[in-house]
Amino acid sequence: AQSVSQHNHHVILSEAASLELGCNYSYGGTVNLFWYVQYPGQHLQLLLKYFSGDPLVKGIKGFEAEFIKSKFSFNLRKPSVQWSDTAEYFCAVTPYSGAGSYQLTFGKGTKLSVIP
Template structure:
């Protein structure tokens, strides 16, 4: 079974600092990759996605992620965070072109706290 690992459970940083969240997955074939964000008290929202093409993907709110196939990684970055980026971030993977039900496997999440 495939798995998704997010290395940091909690990250605390100050406004204007740079953010990088790690995500590694175990599936060896073609993958679709996603980052979702959950702001306090809200539901999950899609930040960005990768299906194919340019491995550097830009999403909403200044976030970007880089797919490195050789490292099975899809790390999320933001050059300068704001207090409003305080949230929990989830990496998700759909493994294979015909994954049954187009199921996603989620990582355990990273809680990010941005201090004003």
């Protein structure tokens, strides 16, 4: 079975600082990868997804993630965070074997606090 590790439980940054959240997965085959975000009091929303092709994926709100297959990693980045980025971020993976599945495996999440 696949698993996802998110290295940081809580990250605190000042506005305009750069962000990188780590995500590693364990699965031997082809995967689809996702980052979801949960703003305070809101539902989980998709930030970005990787299926195939260019390993550098751009998402909403200036976020991007890079898939490094050799490292089983899919780290999330943003060059300059804003106070409104305060949220919890979840990395998720689902195996791909001819067809994708909606059965996602999530990491434990990383709470990001941005100080104005």
